[in-house]
Amino acid sequence: MLxxxxxxxxQAIQILDQTLLPAxxxxxxLTTLEDVAHAIRHMxxxxxxxxxxxxxxxxxxxxxxxxxxxxxxxxxxxxxxLAATRPTxxxxxxxxxxxxxxxxxLPVAQRAAAAWQAxxxxxxxxxxxNAAIGQHGxxxxxxxxxxxxxxxxxxHCNAGWLATVANGTALAPVYAAQQxxxxxxxxxxxxxxxxxxxxxxxxxxQAGIPHTLxxxxxxxxxxxxxxxxLIIVGADRIAANGDTANKVGTYLKALAAAAHGxxxxxxxxxxxxxxxxxxxxxxPIEERAAAELDSPLGQDTAVANPAxxxxxxxxxxxxxxxxxxxxxxHLRP
Ligand code: MRU
Numbered sequence: 403m404l405x406x407x408x409x410x411x412x413q414a415i416q417i418l419d420q421t422l423l424p425a426x427x428x429x430x431x432l433t434t435l436e437d438v439a440h441a442i443r444h445m446x447x448x449x450x451x452x453x454x455x456x457x458x459x460x461x462x463x464x465x466x467x468x469x470x471x472x473x474x475x476x477x478x479x480x481x482x483x484l485a486a487t488r489p490t491x492x493x494x495x496x497x498x499x500x501x502x503x504x505x506x507x508l509p510v511a512q513r514a515a516a517a518w519q520a521x522x523x524x525x526x527x528x529x530x531x532n533a534a535i536g537q538h539g540x541x542x543x544x545x546x547x548x549x550x551x552x553x554x555x556x557x558h559c560n561a562g563w564l565a566t567v568a569n570g571t572a573l574a575p576v577y578a579a580q581q582x583x584x585x586x587x588x589x590x591x592x593x594x595x596x597x598x599x600x601x602x603x604x605x606x607x608q609a610g611i612p613h614t615l616x617x618x619x620x621x622x623x624x625x626x627x628x629x630x631x632l633i634i635v636g637a638d639r640i641a642a643n644g645d646t647a648n649k650v651g652t653y654l655k656a657l658a659a660a661a662h663g664x665x666x667x668x669x670x671x672x673x674x675x676x677x678x679x680x681x682x683x684x685x686p687i688e689e690r691a692a693a694e695l696d697s698p699l700g701q702d703t704a705v706a707n708p709a710x711x712x713x714x715x716x717x718x719x720x721x722x723x724x725x726x727x728x729x730x731x732h733l734r735p
Pocket of ligand 1: 448451559566572598635
């Protein structure tokens with residue numbers, strides 16, 4: 403499997419540029435803090451867990467500049483630059499807080515080397531957490547496949563290996579099901595305006611998993627027609643009460659799933675749960691550029707482009723994390 407993020411041995415990192423996928427698979431080499439901030443802001447890397455791990459490496463790159471000592475002010479500036487790139491995915495802020503905790507107590511001369519180690523640990527933990535999500539989600543799919551012969555999953559956006567260091571979140575149980583020999587089919591919604599669903603379709607194509615691409619607005623009909631056994635989506639931030647921010651359009655799927663009695667699950671590592679954020683109303687929603695809608699009406703037409711929405715915990719049947727399957731309304735630190 404391709405890596406979304408890797409070190410290249412020369413104190414640089416390599417990323418798969420997701421703005422060019424699925425047409426082209428281009429690896430970019432990032433060597434500076436500014437390279438990393440640009441890659442996150444412009445979504446060359448995207449997906450909450452991947453953003454967090456990449457930002458951690460951004461701290462390492464920011465502290466290794468030979469002409470700038472890694473004193474407290476430099477560390478604070480590096481953290482602030484990365485924190486300002488995207489607001490909603492809490493994994494970014496979680497990773498930066500962890501880097502700060504690891505580096506601040508150290509002598510200045512040791513910080514740059516320690517930052518590489520800390521970033522590596524975050525990346526490795528993400529891959530392991532997502533593999534665990536796959537195993538904890540697998541019984542849900544296995545149960546449905548046993549009763550129906552095959553299991554039909556619907557997902558939204560891209561929460562596969564591309565969006566993480568490895569293994570994916572929402573797609574981790576799907577990959578686990580494939581490995582277990584279950585018959586699985588995935589409904590993939592395009593996810594306008596950025597079309598992250600195309601990334602999901604590309605991933606599933608690479609893995610040889612049967613899937614069907616749909617327009618976002620087709621989801622309700624498929625749920626009504628009984629063509630979906632369960633929905634699994636990723637998350638950018640889960641509030642303490644279980645309300646969940648994910649790619650805009652997730653909430654409508656959850657509403658339609660509830661109307662038709664279809665189970666709706668969120669899959670995310672614990673780094674996505676923000677216990678400091680009481681409810682979904684407290685989650686900052688990123689507003690992205692109007693140009694992403696690419697409207698033929700031109701600049702005179704007002705455009706709103708919220709990148710995420712909030713699905714209330716009451717619509718979520720369970721949250722699959724690296725520690726197991728949890729009730730959304732009873733999350734524990
Ligand atoms: O704007 P994006 O593409 O970074 O948003 C990604 C999502 O909403 C994903 O569903 C979420 O980050 C989970 S990724 C494992």
